[in-house]
Amino acid sequence: MPVQIIGMIGVTPPEGATVHVIKGTLSRTFLAEFAQAHEAAGFDMALVGYTSTSAEGFSVALYAAMKTARLKFLVAHRPGSVAPTLMARKIATFDQLTEGRLALHIIAGASDREQQSDGDFSDKIGRYRRADEYVGLLRRLWTETKPIDHEGEFYRIRGGFSDVRPFQSPYPRLYFGGSSPEALEMGARQCDAFAMFGEPLKDTAERIAGFDAMAAAHGRKPGYNISFRPIIAETEGQAWDKAKRLLEEIKGKSTVNQAFDRSGERLLKHGALADVHDERLWMGIASVTGASGNTSCLVGTPQQVGDAILAYYRLGVDSFLIRGFDPVGDTTEFGRELIPYIKAGAARIDAERA
Numbered sequence: 001m002p003v004q005i006i007g008m009i010g011v012t013p014p015e016g017a018t019v020h021v022i023k024g025t026l027s028r029t030f031l032a033e034f035a036q037a038h039e040a041a042g043f044d045m046a047l048v049g050y051t052s053t054s055a056e057g058f059s060v061a062l063y064a065a066m067k068t069a070r071l072k073f074l075v076a077h078r079p080g081s082v083a084p085t086l087m088a089r090k091i092a093t094f095d096q097l098t099e100g101r102l103a104l105h106i107i108a109g110a111s112d113r114e115q116q117s118d119g120d121f122s123d124k125i126g127r128y129r130r131a132d133e134y135v136g137l138l139r140r141l142w143t144e145t146k147p148i149d150h151e152g153e154f155y156r157i158r159g160g161f162s163d164v165r166p167f168q169s170p171y172p173r174l175y176f177g178g179s180s181p182e183a184l185e186m187g188a189r190q191c192d193a194f195a196m197f198g199e200p201l202k203d204t205a206e207r208i209a210g211f212d213a214m215a216a217a218h219g220r221k222p223g224y225n226i227s228f229r230p231i232i233a234e235t236e237g238q239a240w241d242k243a244k245r246l247l248e249e250i251k252g253k254s255t256v257n258q259a260f261d262r263s264g265e266r267l268l269k270h271g272a273l274a275d276v277h278d279e280r281l282w283m284g285i286a287s288v289t290g291a292s293g294n295t296s297c298l299v300g301t302p303q304q305v306g307d308a309i310l311a312y313y314r315l316g317v318d319s320f321l322i323r324g325f326d327p328v329g330d331t332t333e334f335g336r337e338l339i340p341y342i343k344a345g346a347a348r349i350d351a352e353r354a
Contacts, residue, residue, distance in 0.1 A: 001223065001318055002343075002346065002347070002350070003313060003318060003319065003320070003342060003343060003346035004044045004045060004225075004318065004319035004320070005042065005043050005044050005045075005319070005320055005322065005339050005342065005343070006043065006044065006045040006046065006047055006074060006225070006319055006320065006321040006322070007038045007041075007043040007045070007046045007047070007321070007322065007323055007331055007334075008021060008022075008046060008047040008048075008049065008321065008323045008327075009021070009031065009034045009035050009038065009046045009047070009048060009060075009064060010022050010024070010030075010031075010034065010049075010327065011024065011025075011026045011027060011030065011031050011054070011055050011060060012024030012025055012026070012027055012030065013027060013030045014326075014327050014328075017246050017249040017250050017253070017325040017326070018325055018326070018327055019250065019285075019289060019292060019295065019325070020292075021049070021323075021327050022048075022049035022050070022051055022054045023051055023053060023054050024054075026055045026060075028063070031060065031063060031064060031067075032063070032064065032067040033328070034064075034327070034328060034331070035064035035067055035068050035071060036067060036068055037328055037331045037332055038068075038071055038331055039068045039069065039070060039071040040332070040335065041331050041332055041334055041335025041336075041339060042335050042339040042340065042343070043071065043331070043335075043339070044071075044072060045071065045072040045073065045074050045103065045319075046064070046071060046072075046073055046074065047073075047074045047075075047076065047105065047321060048060050048061045048064075048073055048074065048075045048076060049076050050076035050077065050078060050107065052115070057075045057076055057077070058075055058090065058094060061073035061075050061094070061102070062094060062097070062098070065097075065098045065101055070101075071101070072100075072101040072102065072103060073098075073101060073102055073103070074103045074104070074105050074175065075102065075103070075104060075105065076105045076107050077104055077105065077106060077107070078107055078108065078115075078127075079106065079108075079127070079130055079131040079134035079135065080122065080127065080130050080131075080134070080154075083155075084134050084137040084138055084141070084155060084157075084160075085137075085141065085157060085160045085162070087134075087138065088137070088138050088141035088142060088162050089141075089162045089163075089164060091104065091138070091142075091166065091171075091172065092142060092162055092164045092165055092166045092171075093164055095166040095167040095168055095171075095172055096164060096165075096166070096167045098167075099167055100166075100167040100168045100172075102168075102172045103172050103173040103174070103175060104172055104173070104174050104175065105175040105176070105177070105195065106131055106135060106174060106175065106176040106186075106187075106190075106191060107176070107177065107178075108124055108127040108128050108131055108178065108183065115127070124180070124182070125180075125182050128178075128180070128182035128183055128185075128186045129153060129154070129182065129186075130153075130154045131176075131186050131190075132185070132186040132189060132190060133152045133153060133154050133155060134154070134155070135174065135186070135190040135191065136189070136190055137150060137155060137157070137160070138171070139170075139171065139190070141160060141161070141162050142162065142165060142166055142170060142171040143170050143171070146161075147159040147160060147161040148160045148161070173192045173193060173223075174190065174191040174192045174193070175191060175192070175193045175194075175195045175225060176190075176191040176193075176194065176195065177194070177195040177196065179265075179266060184211060184214060185214070187211075187215075187222075188211065188214040188215045188217070188218055188220065188222075189218050189220075191222070192222060192223060193222060193223040193224060193225050193318075193319065194211050194222050194223075194224050194225070195224075195225040195226075195227070195321070196224065196225065196226050196227070197226070197227050197264075197266070197267055197291075197294060197296050198226055198227055198228040198281060198294075198296030198297075198298070199266060199267070199270060199281075199296065200270060200277040200278050200281060201278050201311055201312065201315065203266075203270070204226065204312060204315060204317070205315050208224060208315060208316050208317075223318045223319065224315075224316055224317040224318060224319070225317065225318075225319040225320065225321060226312055226317045226319075226320055226321070227294040227296065227320075227321040227322075228294075228296055228297065228298050228309065228320065228321070228322050229285070229294065229295060229296065229297045229298070229322070229323060229324060229325065230297070230298050230299075230305045230322050230324065230330075230334065230338060231243045231246065231282075231297050231298070231299045231305075231324070231325075232299075232300065232301060232302050232305050232333065232334075232337075232338060233301065234301065235301065236299075236300050236301055236304060239299050239300050239301065239304075240299055242299075243282060243284065243297065243299045246285065246325050247284050247285055247288065250285055250288065250289065250325070251288050264290065264291035264292070265291070267283065267286045267291035267295070267296060268286065268287065268290070268291050270283050270286075271283035271284075271286050271287035271291075272287075275287075278308065278311075279308070280298050280299050280300045280304060280305065280308050281296060281297070281298060281308070282296075282297040282298070282299045283296065283297075284297070285297055294321070294323070302336075302337035302338040302341055303337070303341060305338060306337075306338055306341035306342050306345060307345070309322075309342050310342065310345045310346065310349065313342075313345075313346050313349060314349060320342070322334060322338075
């Protein structure tokens with residue numbers, strides 16, 4: 001599978017340096033322009049995030065798909081909010097209407113408090129058990145040719161079936177994230193790609209090896225996604241100056257995340273050990289925000305940051321979620337040199353392997 005470059009779209013024009021893009025009121029014009037900017041820059045896919053207050057992700061993605069020609073959408077979904085039988089049909093319908101421009105990111109929720117604001121009072125361990133059962137049902141509904149019966153811990157179904165099947169065979173790619181044992185077990189059993197925040201190369205290699213073994217126990221070979229915030233400029237010095245300016249701006253407007261999970265704890269631990277790892281993995285913004293919102297940064301020229309990303313590609317990471325702190329401006333900037341450099345470099349690595 002060729003390297004995939006993923007961005008992230010939001011629905012509200014940002015003001016200044018921005019950590020989050022998914023909350024706020026809905027602007028149809030901005031959403032269309034933001035999606036079109038990703039397509040023009042050469043992104044393969046755009047993440048549509050989820051919070052308990054934000055605009056509904058599948059509707060956002062479908063509207064953006066109507067305004068673009070080829071861009072795919074990675075839609076975040078929390079199992080439990082919609083019955084799996086209905087969600088199987090919803091996803092298959094979306095995939096058919098867009099001719100395969102959908103992937104799904106399975107998440108269990110940022111915190112118990114936020115889940116409760118959506119009417120869900122399960123704890124996180126229970127939410128991952130529910131997600132395991134839920135995604136297993138989705139996969140059955142997309143692939144089995146006869147109505148299914150199921151009686152599990154969370155769902156009871158008699159004669160469940162979907163007339164519509166996904167455009168993609170056998171179904172859209174299923175991503176997941178998380179570092180808890182429950183998250184990893186669910187992903188190893190049910191999902192196609194493990195999404196991680198950017199960590200040092202050594203730690204990432206260890207995580208890949210460990211999860212490969214977990215997935216192999218279920219007869220699966222997973223893919224990997226990793227998220228970074230590139231901070232690029234014409235020279236390395238200018239890039240670090242830009243990083244310091246962003247840090248000061250974000251310090252002045254951000255509140256520290258109080259709901260970080262184990263993935264956030266991992267980032268904070270790396271930040272405590274060193275501000276910079278592997279020459280350009282910078283944890284400064286992660287440290288001051290409480291590791292909120294994918295804040296592992298790569299700092300340098302487009303070629304330097306591209307080489308850093310390709311080092312992860314050599315480890316087995318096949319997709320990268322990259323976004324900046326100036327959401328629209330950075331999307332366009334990444335398309336000028338960084339994305340072409342990554343794709344050309346990945347193609348060379350693929351040729352070497354072949």
